[in-house]
Amino acid sequence: xxxxxxxxxxxxxxxxxxxxxxxxxxxxxxxxxxxxxxxxxxxxxxxxxxxxxxxxxxxxxxxxxxxxxxxxxxxxxxxxxxxxxxxxxxxxxxxxxxxxxxxxxxxxxxxxxxxxxxxxxxxxxxxxxxxxxxxxxxxxxxxxxxxxxxxx
Amino acid sequence: xxxxxxxxxxxxxxxxxxxxxxxxxxxxxxxxxxxxxxxxxxxxxxxxxxxxxxxxxxxxxxxxxxxxxxxxxxxxxxxxxxxxxxxxxxxxxxxxxxxxxxxxxxxxxxxxxxxxxxxxxxxxxxxxxxxxxxxxxxxxxxxxxxxxxxxxxxxxxxxxxxxxxxxxxxxxxxxxxxxxxxxxxxxxxxxxxxxxxxxxxxxxxxxxxxxxxxxxxxxxxxxxxxxxxxxxxxxxxxxxxxxxxxxxxxxxxxxxxxxxxxxxxxxxxxxxxxxxxxxxxxxxxxxxxxxxxxxxxxxxxxxxxxxxxxxxxxxxxxxxxxxxxxxxxxxxxxxxxxxxxxxxxxxxxxxxxxxxxxxxx
Amino acid sequence: xxxxxxxxxxxxxxxxxxxxxxxxxxxxxxxxxxxxxxxxxxxxxxxxxxxxxxxxxxxxxxxxxxxxxxxxxxxxxxxxxxxxxxxxxxxxxxxxxxxxxxxxxxxxxxxxxxxxxxxxxxxxxxxxxxxxxxxxxxxxxxxxxxxxxxxxxxxxxxxxxxxxxxxxxxxxxxxxxxxxxxxxxxxxxxxxxxxxxxxxxxxxxxxxxxxxxxxxxxxxxxxxxxxxxxxxxxxxxxxxxxxxxxxxxxxxxxxxxxxxxxxxxxxxxxxxxxxxxxxxxxxxxxxxxxxxxxxxxxxxxxxxxxxxxxxxxxxxxxxxxxxxxxxxxxxxxxxxxxxxxxxxxxxxxxxxxxxxxxxxxxxxxxxxxxxxxxxxxx
Numbered sequence: 001x002x003x004x005x006x007x008x009x010x011x012x013x014x015x016x017x018x019x020x021x022x023x024x025x026x027x028x029x030x031x032x033x034x035x036x037x038x039x040x041x042x043x044x045x046x047x048x049x050x051x052x053x054x055x056x057x058x059x060x061x062x063x064x065x066x067x068x069x070x071x072x073x074x075x076x077x078x079x080x081x082x083x084x085x086x087x088x089x090x091x092x093x094x095x096x097x098x099x100x101x102x103x104x105x106x107x108x109x110x111x112x113x114x115x116x117x118x119x120x121x122x123x124x125x126x127x128x129x130x131x132x133x134x135x136x137x138x139x140x141x142x143x144x145x146x147x148x149x150x151x152x
Numbered sequence: 153x154x155x156x157x158x159x160x161x162x163x164x165x166x167x168x169x170x171x172x173x174x175x176x177x178x179x180x181x182x183x184x185x186x187x188x189x190x191x192x193x194x195x196x197x198x199x200x201x202x203x204x205x206x207x208x209x210x211x212x213x214x215x216x217x218x219x220x221x222x223x224x225x226x227x228x229x230x231x232x233x234x235x236x237x238x239x240x241x242x243x244x245x246x247x248x249x250x251x252x253x254x255x256x257x258x259x260x261x262x263x264x265x266x267x268x269x270x271x272x273x274x275x276x277x278x279x280x281x282x283x284x285x286x287x288x289x290x291x292x293x294x295x296x297x298x299x300x301x302x303x304x305x306x307x308x309x310x311x312x313x314x315x316x317x318x319x320x321x322x323x324x325x326x327x328x329x330x331x332x333x334x335x336x337x338x339x340x341x342x343x344x345x346x347x348x349x350x351x352x353x354x355x356x357x358x359x360x361x362x363x364x365x366x367x368x369x370x371x372x373x374x375x376x377x378x379x380x381x382x383x384x385x386x387x388x389x390x391x392x393x394x395x396x397x398x399x400x401x402x403x404x405x406x407x408x409x410x411x412x413x414x415x416x417x418x419x420x421x422x423x424x425x426x427x428x429x430x431x432x433x434x435x436x437x438x439x440x441x442x443x444x445x446x447x448x449x450x451x452x453x454x455x456x457x458x459x460x461x462x463x464x465x466x467x468x469x470x471x472x473x474x475x476x477x478x479x480x481x482x483x484x485x486x487x488x489x490x491x492x493x494x495x496x497x498x499x500x501x502x503x504x505x506x507x508x509x510x511x512x513x
Numbered sequence: 514x515x516x517x518x519x520x521x522x523x524x525x526x527x528x529x530x531x532x533x534x535x536x537x538x539x540x541x542x543x544x545x546x547x548x549x550x551x552x553x554x555x556x557x558x559x560x561x562x563x564x565x566x567x568x569x570x571x572x573x574x575x576x577x578x579x580x581x582x583x584x585x586x587x588x589x590x591x592x593x594x595x596x597x598x599x600x601x602x603x604x605x606x607x608x609x610x611x612x613x614x615x616x617x618x619x620x621x622x623x624x625x626x627x628x629x630x631x632x633x634x635x636x637x638x639x640x641x642x643x644x645x646x647x648x649x650x651x652x653x654x655x656x657x658x659x660x661x662x663x664x665x666x667x668x669x670x671x672x673x674x675x676x677x678x679x680x681x682x683x684x685x686x687x688x689x690x691x692x693x694x695x696x697x698x699x700x701x702x703x704x705x706x707x708x709x710x711x712x713x714x715x716x717x718x719x720x721x722x723x724x725x726x727x728x729x730x731x732x733x734x735x736x737x738x739x740x741x742x743x744x745x746x747x748x749x750x751x752x753x754x755x756x757x758x759x760x761x762x763x764x765x766x767x768x769x770x771x772x773x774x775x776x777x778x779x780x781x782x783x784x785x786x787x788x789x790x791x792x793x794x795x796x797x798x799x800x801x802x803x804x805x806x807x808x809x810x811x812x813x814x815x816x817x818x819x820x821x822x823x824x825x826x827x828x829x830x831x832x833x834x835x836x837x838x839x840x841x842x843x844x845x846x847x848x849x850x851x852x853x854x855x856x857x858x859x860x861x862x863x864x865x866x867x868x869x870x871x872x873x874x875x876x877x878x879x880x881x882x883x884x885x886x887x888x889x890x891x
Contacts, residue, residue: 024825052737052753054827055853059840070825070838070853074737074751077758081825103740106861114574129567129890137575138849148572150579214654310535314557314872385648385720388873475714477721478648480873481557 006078009047014038025070027081035084036095042071042082043100049075053097056107058115060140065092065117086117093118114138157453159276187269187279195268195417200230202416205463206470213474237412240405245308248402252306257403257410259299264417266292271424272346274434274454285346286338289425290331293380296418297323300382300389303411304399315398318481319382319389325488329376330422332496336369336503337362337429350433357432365503370430372492372499374468377422379484381415384473388481423465427458431465434458532560537875539568545642546886550863550875557871562864570890577850582608582682582817585850590676592854593888595635596830598627601680603837606761607826608682609811611819611841618763619807620684625763626697626800627679629793633704634663635831636790643783643880644715647724652715659707666696682817684810697801701794708790716787725779729866729878732777739865740858743833744789745882748782750775755829767799779881786883818845832856832883856888 007021010028017038020027030038042050050071058067069082086092096119098104106128108119113127116136127134135142166186170179204219204227211218219226245253267289269279282288297320304316338344340362341352352358358366379386389398400411427433434454438446479487537550547568553560573588580588582604589600602624609616637660644652664674670690671677679686715721731741736751746753754771756764772788774781819841827836833855840849859882867875 023823053740054834055836055838055851057838057849057851057853059849068838070836074753081823101740102738103858103861106857110857129570137572148575210650214651215658216654310533387648474651476649476718477644477715477724478873479720480724480871482871483720483723 003078006080010080013041013045023081025079025081027083029083029085032084032086032094036097039069039082039097039100042080047076048080049073050080051075051101053101053103053107054079056097056104056111058111058117058138060115060138062140063087063089065089065115067094067111067117069097091118092116093120095120096122098122157275159274161276163276191265191268191279195265198420199413199417200234202420202466203230203233203412205466206416209467209470210474213471234409237409238406240408242405242407243402245402248308249306252302253402254407256299256303256306257407257414259302260296260414261410263292263296263299264414264421267421267425268417270346271421272350272428272433273458277455278347281345281347283343283345286334286344286349286425286429289346289421290327290334293418293421294323294327296414300399303403307399307402309402312399312401315389315401319399321481322382322386322389322484323380325485326376326379326492329372329488329492329496330380332493332500333369333373333376334425334429336365336499339500339503339507340366346428346433349429350435353432353435353438355438357430357435357437359430359432362503362506365499365506366430368495368499369503370426372496373426373430374465376488376492377426378469378472379488381418381422383415383419384469385476385479386484387473388478388484419466419469420462423462423469424458426465427461431461432457433461545884548860548884548886548889550879552872552875554872557873559867559870559872559875561868562875564860564863566860566886566889568890569887571887573891574850574852577847579846581845582819582847585847586680586682587678589852590678591887592852592891593830593832593835593856593885594675595638595885596631596832596835597676597678598624598631598680599828599830600835601678602628602762603826603828603835605680605682606828607824607837607839608817608819610826611822611824611839612682612813612817614683614811614813616684616811617807617809618805620809620811621763622800622804623685623689623809624680625767626797626804628762629796630663630666630697632831633790633793634660636786636793637663639786639831639880639883640711640715643883646876646880647721649715649718649721652711655707655710655714659704662700662703666693666700669693669696681810683813684808688809694801694804697797701798701801705794708787711787716783722780724873724877725783725881728779728870728874729881730776730778731862731866733775735862735865736777739862741833741862741882742858743830743855743883744772744785745782745859746833747771747773748785748881749777753834755827755834759827761828763800767796769796779877782881816845818843819847830855832885832888833859852891854888854891856884856886860884860889 003026007019007026010019010026014028014030016034017028017030020029028038042048050073052072052074054070054072056067056069058065065086067084067086070079071082072079084094086094092115094117096104096108098108099121105122105124108122109125109128111117112119112125113130114136115138119125130137135144137144137148167179167183170182174182207229208218219229222228222232270282270285270289272278272281280288300323301316301320304312304319307313337349337358340358341349343349343352353361359370378384382389400408403411434457436446436449436452436454436457438449532553532555534551534553537552539547539549549565549568550562551565552562573592576588577585586601586604589604590597592600637656641653641656641660644656667677668674670693671679731749733750736746736749741749741751742753750773752771752773757771769792772785772792774785819839821841821843824839824841825836827834834853835855836853838851838853839847842848863879863882867878870878
């Protein structure tokens with residue numbers, strides 16, 4: 001679909017979420033509770049058909065986390081950015097999408113490893129690169145005096 | 153034929169000399185010692201040379217120089233390697249079965265040494281000339297698989313075990329093809345005695361006299377014996393890229409040198425066996441009854457003929473290894489049981505029929 | 514027995530007593546790089562495998578938050594070091610698009626030529642190592658012998674053979690050597706004659722067919738679901754070439770085909786890469802004679818500050834789609850830089866496609882996926 005078509009479609013289909021049009025790609029921000037449903041709809045709807053999850057990551061804005069999904073459809077060749085916000089910094093958690101897109105399995109483990117965000121329903125949420133007990137390095141409030149050297 | 157030097161003159165002379173000067177028992181003992189020393193020397197020298205040759209052939213195929221620093225043309229490279237291996241630490245494996253661990257390389261070396269004894273190098277130059285020569289060689293070389301299995305088992309390592317079991321299955325399977333392909337020439341020649349098989353090729357090698365069935369048998373022999381010695385496309389047991397080194401992973405120093413040397417000497421032995429049975433052994437290249445031609449061919453000494461032919465076959469075996477990828481274990485066994493063995497059996501029936509009808513040369 | 518479709522290994526499968534686990538790696542001749550595969554075997558058959566990574570995790574994404582954009586170029590080199598040029602180009606393109614800088618045509622042409630040379634060199638090394646893993650040890654020498662010619666071209670222009678860091682936001686670090694065109698053309702004519710040798714040695718070999726046809730089958734749906742891009746995905750029919758769908762640099766002006774195969778086995782992935790080598794040579798041939806004269810860089814400020822916002826840039830490396838997601842807050846260092854590396858997604862399909870096969874097949878399949886481990890770990 002063309003960009004305007006896509007944004008209109010998203011606005012009508014997901015009334016509860018925020019659609020942003022002025023970024024590089026159309027963005028859809030949903031509440032954490034709606035994530036699974038929205039993701040399923042994005043994948044299974046024939047006009048959208050977002051079957052290829054390019055990238056899954058998280059960003060630490062200091063008051064909240066945002067989990068960002070870049071989705072593409074191999075059928076229609078349109079790209080969408082899906083976001084959820086996780087305001088809880090103590091025990092952040094979000095639903096998993098690895099049942100829909102199996103490639104999310106290692107990506108979510110990486111996000112858990114580096115940010116500490118748990119994914120509910122992920123069968124194998126273990127750390128990927130780092131050892132157990134190490135902090136979450138990509139958080140903005142992380143510091144490891146002995147092993148990480150910051151050059152200012 | 154009459155121009156060929158008969159080594160039994162030399163051996164007879166030595167025997168007479170010894171018996172004249174010692175009691176018969178001591179004479180026999182001394183002869184055994186002499187033969188043992190000569191054979192050991194041959195084994196060591198040929199082994200050393202083969203290792204060097206392999207590296208040079210491998211290098212030429214891979215578009216590079218081989219060893220060319222140590223000695224003229226790198227000839228002493230193997231000596232340097234041998235010294236290095238002798239000086240390496242023998243790493244003892246925890247919880248390995250020590251007796252079997254130490255026994256395994258010896259079994260492998262002893263077996264290949266025993267088969268070397270039966271090869272006819274020239275007229276009269278043969279340590280043991282049994283009338284069941286071929287059977288003896290096959291039987292003794294089958295014992296080598298015991299050494300390999302022991303090595304893999306006693307190393308107490310998963311990788312070694314996998315390698316040894318694979319190797320055991322492979323060797324046991326391919327023995328059949330080796331035996332059956334040799335059987336075709338035995339039917340042609342009418343005897344299992346190696347010196348008689350060579351003598352029967354005085355008017356042409358069995359490869360040419362036996363035409364298509366003998367040629368097919370030679371090809372099958374070549375493939376099957378490459379598999380027997382764990383070389384070339386059949387070296388899954390020691391596949392570097394999968395299992396580090398297979399059944400001899402845990403060996404170091406002189407024990408590893410034994411396995412290494414035994415592999416090359418096995419290559420020499422199967423080449424020598426193939427040459428003896430199919431390519432005429434030490435017999436020069438004779439064509440039927442062309443007396444003039446045969447006389448010219450006789451000028452080259454039989455020992456030289458034997459050496460050239462053996463090294464030609466060795467070169468073929470080395471060529472395979474450096475060109476082809478490896479076969480997987482089930483593909484290897486499929487090749488043997490579903491393709492080579494039925495071919496061998498059919499070949500055997502054809503040859504038996506040919507000999508019965510007298511249609512061979 | 515068939516492996517279930519469950520992709521999440523939640524419980525250890527209750528095994529019969531013949532099962533045993535072996536570790537392939539982290540030091541192993543055929544996992545090229547430090548990768549540990551915990552393989553559960555039943556005899557010779559692989560039941561499942563669990564990859565363990567992180568041996569070469571250097572925290573590149575964290576480091577990027579403290580480095581300026583021109584410093585990040587040097588970090589990206591070291592991710593997938595065999596496609597170093599494409600990695601650099603991704604960062605440069607992102608910065609240039611964000612700052613809306615128009616790079617000179619000369620830069621675009623040279624970048625694309627270097628991309629394709631890099632892709633060729635990477636595929637040559639892949640071929641060399643793949644043959645070696647399967648036992649045809651000679652392929653290693655033939656592949657590397659020819660790759661040296663490309664590395665000589667690189668060395669002449671940039672001074673280093675593998676990690677050039679030649680791209681710079683706005684253009685190139687300096688202009689290419691005057692001999693560049695001539696040597697590239699010489700190399701093309703040389704390699705076109707050598708490629709049939711490769712086919713004679715490996716592609717047409719019956720043993721190789723037995724080792725690779727029907728092995729490690731990956732369907733198109735699996736490839737899309739697991740995000741397997743690059744030649745590994747194209748071998749299953751997943752049309753994912755970023756050079757076609759989101760072209761950059763000089764790709765809009767060249768004519769080339771995206772090589773797709775539908776069989777999805779190791780042999781198909783092999784053939785896709787062999788075809789891509791020929792396509793790379795075609796692309797270079799179209800460009801090398803027509804490099805426009807001009808500057809080797811656009812005028813850029815010394816300190817680069819990207820406007821606040823989010824940016825997403827994709828390039829096609831030799832192994833798949835590399836995507837960079839950047840969140841900038843207006844400073845000279847990124848706020849968050851995420852590298853979506855192709856090898857990361859490619860690795861985790863390994864369990865699915867090797868289950869039920871033999872150990873020897875595991876080596877063939879992981880060779881055909883062409884993994885570079887530092888790219889997985891970053």
